[in-house]
Amino acid sequence: xxxxxxxxxxxxxxxxxxxxxxxxxxxxxxxxxxxxxxxxxxxxxxxxxxxxxxxxxxxxxxxxxxxxxxxxxxxxxxxxxxxxxxxxxxxxxxxxxxxxxxxxxxxxxxxxxxxxxxxxxxxxxxxxxxxxxxxxxxxxxxxxxxxxxxxxxxxxxxxxxxxxxxxxxxxxxxxxxxxxxxxxxxxxxxxxxxxxxxxxxxxxxxxxxxxxxxxxxxxxxxxxxxxxxxxxxxxxxxxxxxxxxxxxxxxxxxxxxxxxxxxxxxxxxxxxxxxxxxxxxxxxxxxxxxxxxxx
Amino acid sequence: xxxxxxxxxxxxxxxxxxxxxxxxxxxxxxxxxxxxxxxxxxxxxxxxxxxxxxxxxxxxxxxxxxxxxxxxxxxxxxxxxxxxxxxxxxxxxxxxxxxxxxxxxxxxxxxxxxxxxxxxxxxxxxxxxxxxxxxxxxxxxxxxxxxxxxxxxxxxxxxxxxxxxxxxxxxxxxxxxxxxxxxxxxxxxxxxxxxxxxxxxxxxxxxxxxxxxxxxxxxxxxxxxxxxxxxxxxxxxxxxxxxxxxxxxxxxxxxxxxxxxxxxxxxxxxxxxxxxxxxxxxxxxxxxxxxxxxxxxxxxxxxxxxxxxxxxxxxxxxxxxxxxxxxxxxxxxxxxxxxxxxxxxxxxxxxxxxxxxxxxxxxxxxxxxxxxxxxxxxxxxxxxxxxxxxxxxxxxxxxxxxxxxxxxxxxxxxxxxxxxxxxxxxxxxxxxxxxxxxxxxxxxxxxxxxxxxxxxxxxxxxxxxxxxxxxxxxxxxxxxxxxxxxxxxxxxxxxxxxxxxxxxxxxxxxxxxxxxxxxxxxxxxxxxxxxxxxxxxxxxxxxxxxxxxxxxxxxxxxxxxxxxxxxxxxxxxxxxxxxxxxxxxxxxxx
Numbered sequence: 001x002x003x004x005x006x007x008x009x010x011x012x013x014x015x016x017x018x019x020x021x022x023x024x025x026x027x028x029x030x031x032x033x034x035x036x037x038x039x040x041x042x043x044x045x046x047x048x049x050x051x052x053x054x055x056x057x058x059x060x061x062x063x064x065x066x067x068x069x070x071x072x073x074x075x076x077x078x079x080x081x082x083x084x085x086x087x088x089x090x091x092x093x094x095x096x097x098x099x100x101x102x103x104x105x106x107x108x109x110x111x112x113x114x115x116x117x118x119x120x121x122x123x124x125x126x127x128x129x130x131x132x133x134x135x136x137x138x139x140x141x142x143x144x145x146x147x148x149x150x151x152x153x154x155x156x157x158x159x160x161x162x163x164x165x166x167x168x169x170x171x172x173x174x175x176x177x178x179x180x181x182x183x184x185x186x187x188x189x190x191x192x193x194x195x196x197x198x199x200x201x202x203x204x205x206x207x208x209x210x211x212x213x214x215x216x217x218x219x220x221x222x223x224x225x226x227x228x229x230x231x232x233x234x235x236x237x238x239x240x241x242x243x244x245x246x247x248x249x250x251x252x253x254x255x256x257x258x259x260x261x262x263x264x265x266x267x268x269x270x271x272x273x274x275x276x277x278x279x280x281x282x283x284x285x286x287x288x289x290x291x292x293x294x295x
Numbered sequence: 296x297x298x299x300x301x302x303x304x305x306x307x308x309x310x311x312x313x314x315x316x317x318x319x320x321x322x323x324x325x326x327x328x329x330x331x332x333x334x335x336x337x338x339x340x341x342x343x344x345x346x347x348x349x350x351x352x353x354x355x356x357x358x359x360x361x362x363x364x365x366x367x368x369x370x371x372x373x374x375x376x377x378x379x380x381x382x383x384x385x386x387x388x389x390x391x392x393x394x395x396x397x398x399x400x401x402x403x404x405x406x407x408x409x410x411x412x413x414x415x416x417x418x419x420x421x422x423x424x425x426x427x428x429x430x431x432x433x434x435x436x437x438x439x440x441x442x443x444x445x446x447x448x449x450x451x452x453x454x455x456x457x458x459x460x461x462x463x464x465x466x467x468x469x470x471x472x473x474x475x476x477x478x479x480x481x482x483x484x485x486x487x488x489x490x491x492x493x494x495x496x497x498x499x500x501x502x503x504x505x506x507x508x509x510x511x512x513x514x515x516x517x518x519x520x521x522x523x524x525x526x527x528x529x530x531x532x533x534x535x536x537x538x539x540x541x542x543x544x545x546x547x548x549x550x551x552x553x554x555x556x557x558x559x560x561x562x563x564x565x566x567x568x569x570x571x572x573x574x575x576x577x578x579x580x581x582x583x584x585x586x587x588x589x590x591x592x593x594x595x596x597x598x599x600x601x602x603x604x605x606x607x608x609x610x611x612x613x614x615x616x617x618x619x620x621x622x623x624x625x626x627x628x629x630x631x632x633x634x635x636x637x638x639x640x641x642x643x644x645x646x647x648x649x650x651x652x653x654x655x656x657x658x659x660x661x662x663x664x665x666x667x668x669x670x671x672x673x674x675x676x677x678x679x680x681x682x683x684x685x686x687x688x689x690x691x692x693x694x695x696x697x698x699x700x701x702x703x704x705x706x707x708x709x710x711x712x713x714x715x716x717x718x719x720x721x722x723x724x725x726x727x728x729x730x731x732x733x734x735x736x737x738x739x740x741x742x743x744x745x746x747x748x749x750x751x752x753x754x755x756x757x758x759x760x761x762x763x764x765x766x767x768x769x770x771x772x773x774x775x776x777x778x779x780x781x782x783x784x785x786x787x788x789x790x791x792x793x794x795x796x797x798x799x800x801x802x803x804x805x806x807x808x809x810x811x812x813x814x815x816x817x818x819x820x821x822x823x824x825x826x827x828x829x830x831x832x833x834x835x836x837x838x839x840x841x842x843x844x845x846x847x848x849x850x851x852x853x854x855x856x857x858x859x860x861x862x863x864x865x866x867x868x869x870x871x872x873x874x875x876x877x878x879x880x881x882x883x884x885x
Contacts (some may be wrong), residue, residue, distance in 0.1 A: 054663050055817050057858040068865065069857045089857050093819070096854035100822035104836055124845060127826060132833055135825050157815070166375075173299070173375030177658065177815075178384040180641070182825045186814035189302075189376035190362050190391065198300030198375065 013176060015081040015124040022077075027247055030072035030083055031059055036067035037256055037261055042094060045158035046073035049271040050168045053159045058097045058116070062087045069093055103127040104135050104182075106154045109212030109223075135182060141220075144193040148282050149204055149220045150186075152214035161205035161214055167207035169273045174198040175205070206261055207272055216260040237264075240278040245269060247278050258282050299375055306367035309356050314368055317352035318345055323373045341374050344636075344674075346656035350383050351598070352638060356395060358454035359390040359730035384833070385658045385814075387640030388452060394427075397454070402431035402599065404440075405449035406560040407754065408717040409433075411796050414447040432642060432808055433560035433758075434599050436462065437717035437790070438469045438724045442746065450599045463602040467571065471723045471741075479703070479711050480687045481727045484571045489606050492613040495574040501619065503690040507582045508627055510693060515586040516542055519689060519786070521697035521718070523709040523842035527684040528554060528645070529756065529785045531774055531864065534689075537679050539588040540669035549589035552654075552673060552680040553580050555596035555603070555639050556645040559757035561788035562807060564713040564725045565683040569596070569603035569790050573610040577633065581614075581624060582693065584631040587679050592620075592633035595650050598640055608635055642812040646861050647680045649814065651719055657723035661861035662814045684787075686711050704730030708773035716741040718754070718790040728772060735768035737789060748793030752879055757783020758805050759866035761873035797836050798879050802871050806831045809867040820864035823855040827868060839882030844845075848883075849874065 014023045015033060022037045029052070034041050044056035054071035061072045065080035069089060084090060098117045102124030107113050117124075127134035139152035159177065166173050174197045178187040188197040206214045222228040233254045240247040247270045250262045261279050265272035306314070323342045349372065353364040360383050369376045383389045394400075401421060405414050421428045429452075436448035439462055451459050472478060473485035488494035495501070501748050507515050520535025541549055553576060555566040569576055578593045611633050614620045624631035636654050643649045644659040651673045653659035672678020688710055692700045701709040708730035714737055717723045721742025728737055734753065744750060752762045761782045763770070770776050777784050792798065806828040815821040830848055834840050840848070852868035859865055878885045 055860070057819055057860075060858050068859070071663065089853075092850070093854045093858040096816045096823075096850060097858060100818055100826065100854075103826070104822055126847065127829070132829055132836070134829060152714050157821070158817070166378075175376055176375070176377040176381035178377075178381045179815070180385050181811065181813040182821055184821070187377070187380065189365065189380040192302070196302065198377065261679040 013077055013079040013081075015077050015079070015083060017083045020235040023047060024077055024262050026076075028077050030061055030070065030075050030081075030153075033077045034061075034072060034083075034085055039162075041072055041085065042113075043073060044113065044156060044210055045160060047160060047189055047265070049265050050160055050163045050208065053163065056097065056158055058094055060093050060097075061085045062090050091120060095122050097216055098122040099124050099126075101156050104136050105156050105211070106137075106151075107156075107211060107215070109154060109215075110210060113211070114289060139185070142193075143217070143220075145195055145201075146217050147201055148214060150214050151220075152185055154211045155186060156211055156213075157186070158210060160210065161186060164204040164208045164273065165199075169204050169271070170200070170202050170205060172198050172200050172202070174200070202274060202279060203276070204273045206260075206279075209273070210265075220260045222254070222259060228263065230270040233259065236275075240274075242277040242281065247274055249274070249278055251282070257286055299369065299373060301366050301370055301376060302362065304362040304366050306361070306363040310353055310361065310364040311367055313352040313356035314349050314364070314371065315719065317348045318371065319346060322371045335407055335730065342726050343374060343656035345372055346374055346379060346382060347636060347639065347653065349380075349868070350386075350389055351503065351639065352698070354389050354454065354639075355458075356483065358394050358400075359392065361393070361805070365391075368369065372656075378657075380557070382567050382658055385641060386598075386638075389639055395700045396425075396427045399429060399450045399454055399456070402418050402429045402434065402450040402452060404432070404434040404436070405430045405804065406433035406758070406808060407804060408437035408440040408561060408723075408790060409447040410801065411792070412442045412447050413445050414440075417445060417447050417449075431599075431640075432812065433558065433562075435557050435563045435566050435597070436460070437561055437563050437715060440717060440723070442719070447647055450601075453726070454798060458598070458601045460601060461598075463570075467472060467567075470567065470571070470727060471724050477729075478727050480684065480713060481568070481572075481725070483575065484567065487572060487574075489571050489573055490609055492574060492610070492617060495572075500574050501578055501625075502583055503693050504578050504585075504625055507693045508625065512542065512586050512588060515582065515689075515693055518692050518697045519586070522688075522692045522700040522843065523707070524685065524688050524692065524700075525698075525774065526681060527688075527713070528682045529559070529759065529783070531784075534681060534685055537669060537681075538583070538587050539680040541589065541677045544670065545677050548591060548674070549587060550591045550593060550673045550676060551580060551583040551587060551589045552593045552595060552650070552677040552678060553609075553648060553686060554645065554647065555594055555600070556650060556680045557600075557682070558597055558642040558645050559759060559786040559788065560805075561717055561754060561757045561790045562715050562786040563717075564715050564817055565786055566600055566603055567725045568683050568687065568713075569600070570606055571682075573606040574614070575687055575690060576607065577614055577620075578685045579630055579683075579689050579692050580581065580633060582689055583679060583686060584624075585627060586631060587677075588629075589677075589679065590630045590632070590687075591673075592631060593654065593673065594633060594635045594653055595638060595644070596635060597638045597644075604635060604637060605756070620848045640754060641814075642808075643814045643861075646863060648861070650680070651678070658814070660814045661863070705773050705775070707775045712772060712784065712787060714772070714787045714789050716789050716791075719744055719746050719793045719796075720791050721745045721747070730773045731771045733768065734763075734770050734772060734789070737772060738768070738791060744791060744793060746793050746795060748795035750791065751794040751796065751798065752792045752874070754788060754790040754870065755848055756783040757788040758808055758870055759862070760785040760788060761869045761879055762879065763873070764877050764879065783869075799831070799881070802880065803828070803831045803835050805870050809863075813845070813867070816866065817858075817860045817864065818856045819857075820859045820867065823851050823859075823864065824867055826869065827851050827855075831871065834880070837873060837882075845883060 054074040060069035099122035
């Protein structure tokens with residue numbers, strides 16, 4: 001049987017962003033169009049390798065003629081659209097979204113968000129000024145094995161880990177959003193521990209987490225010992241040695257020890273996703289507590 | 296597709312029997328070979344919509360959803376347990392921890408109409424008798440709230456037996472316009488036997504469907520468009536445009552949905568219609584299916600409406616038997632069936648896209664629009680969704696024509712409107728009035744104010760609506776006048792408050808309602824609702840707000856209006872803002 005494939009004709013749309021005319025291929029998101037125009041947009045729940053869920057609302061922009069602001073990550077650019085990315089309304093919404101998050105969630109390990117909070121003048125302290133303290137996530141870290149930990153005090157509910165565990169990468173469905181409103185949490189069924197759940201320890205949830213709510217146990221322990229020094233870490237790109245698929249690994253080393261493993265989000269084989277072997281199976285490189293060989 | 300991991304916890308016989316009865320033999324068989332191919336995936340997706348009925352069955356069987364019970368459902372429907380747990384924990388009527396007190400649970404409403412009738416006292420009295428009480432958001436029986444008798448809205452969630460509303464066991468005597476010849480939508484209420492198709496036909500039932508079929512689908516859409524009918528749920532979108540858009544879609548299954556998830560605090564009109572004239576809803580939905588070319592009709596009704604659910608199911612059964620539904624519905628040559636789905640206690644599921652998600656077996660989280668339901672609605676297929684009141688208008692339109700319909704009401708708000716009168720009025724209940732009747736006349740229709748105080752405020756359109764004061768009594772009830780004067784008709788709520796009521800208590804409760812009911816998906820609403828409520832609690836404690844806190848009220852409101860995903864976040868600060876603007880909140884400058 002022979003099949004014929006028609007090459008789609010690429011059409012472009014032209015829109016105005018902050019007064020500048022921008023031309024992009026049809027179907028491009030406003031966020032990407034902004035990027036091509038050199039406009040930096042804060043994002044949180046958006047990632048290159050995941051389906052946009054547009055829940056964090058930090059990337060909102062003002063589209064002329066529309067009552068509410070639009071999530072730039074999910075809304076496609078349209079011909080003759082007029083977009084404002086720095087209007088009073090946009091600045092207010094971005095400032096408030098970041099401020100809300102900072103008022104209830106521990107964002108210590110999210111430097112990118114802190115940068116934007118400073119940019120928009122978010123003041124998270126103003127929610128606590130009375131005898132009634134502002135409600136916080138209030139979760140203790142879940143440490144259930146030696147591979148990774150979940151610290152939901154840092155969780156912004158961006159849905160990225162759920163997507164990576166489910167339809168966007170792993171198809172394991174070990175975690176989902178449970179509860180409702182401010183009580184919503186990322187959880188296994190009945191909050192069972194990870195070893196008792198469907199989790200296969202691919203660690204793709206760690207790879208996509210933007211706030212350190214899910215992190216390598218090695219990183220967690222080093223941070224606890226006040227010895228996490230990302231500026232001094234070396235990143236070595238290599239190919240996973242376990243099978244023939246050819247996943248690229250980035251080995252993050254500190255003091256000549258592997259402290260975490262990632263894969264480039266734009267790598268053609270992995271799109272940033274790995275399996276348990278590539279993510280965690282590096283102990284053979286550096287046996288822990290191995291007795292020093294004596295000759 | 297990987298195998299699902301399901302733990303060793305087993306369901307007991309009662310749970311298995313309940314789930315099997317609810318699913319009626321519909322389950323997913325995914326053979327090992329299919330798991331890795333498309334067929335396995337799509338089989339799962341095809342049956343996911345049975346998750347909600349299965350969870351209801353588990354909850355009813357044991358009074359909670361146990362790990363073993365959930366496993367049985369997950370295995371039967373091939374749903375990942377973490378996702379099913381996420382769905383179960385989304386709804387107020389489902390429990391996922393074993394209750395300490397076994398047996399039925401009495402839900403008592405604590406929202407405004409019942410709050411001012413004394414629900415706090417009622418709850419204390421029930422608890423003193425060791426009755427298992429759950430404090431519930433509005434139960435849609437606001438006309439029963441009565442400060443002098445202390446009656447408030449209640450709903451009993453059964454364990455092992457059916458859910459029930461005890462007040463339903465008495466004859467319904469709170470409809471005060473019975474027999475009024477000017478009625479269009481409510482003419483059969485209290486007159487027709489709601490359990491009998493023959494009685495419905497004897498009162499003009501199914502004449503509208505006959506008329507619609509004689510006109511043809513296209514002419515029905517045209518008549519609905521020309522009539523100027525707009526949605527009565529609050530958004531007032533033109534019904535004709537919606538129907539035309541769905542009718543124009545070809546090549547995919549299409550749906551019409553009756554949005555009977557009436558949960559806006561203060562709203563009970565659709566309940567009164569569904570309980571007392573259920574065949575009218577079925578007939579109107581059949582016309583919607585005929586006009587749009589949809590074969591699938593769905594009724595999504597809130598879980599706290601057991602009588603309405605039973606009456607609608609009975610009406611569907613009788614219509615099926617009479618050939619008015621089915622493969623050749625009413626001899627139209629067109630297949631049309633209706634399936635009922637019960638909600639499980641989530642206000643957000645009245646938002647149309649959240650309703651679709653809930654019906655499909657997912658968490659009731661709204662979806663971003665565009666795309667709109669007319670192209671990507673239920674199951675991502677073209678869908679027309681209307682509430683019962685909107686649908687009822689169509690019965691009239693196809694019989695008297697668009698011009699006849701427009702002879703009532705105003706040019707921009709043709710027809711009549713159902714209003715839900717409650718609070719401090721002498722005769723609370725649902726009233727049908729012609730658009731253009733003034734607010735003052737409406738309050739008089741309900742017997743005027745009751746109690747000792749003077750009018751302080753009227754809540755228009757529900758918790759998502761806004762407060763107005765006595766200066767609005769001359770406002771004609773129309774979409775255009777409401778918009779012009781900065782308020783809304785919303786879902787038809789008109790709730791009166793006198794000056795003997797502490798308005799701050801009301802505002803604290805309204806903000807608590809939104810805090811409890813936000814789905815939690817988007818940041819502005821999830822956290823904004825909590826911060827708004829905290830501000831109101833501080834106001835209640837201190838008696839006033841400092842300038843920074845006052846600024847916070849506005850800042851929270853603006854981001855929720857601008858950046859939330861759906862109408863819930865867009866309107867969750869309306870009532871509080873309007874109360875402040877009216878100057879009826881002591882200690883807060885407007």
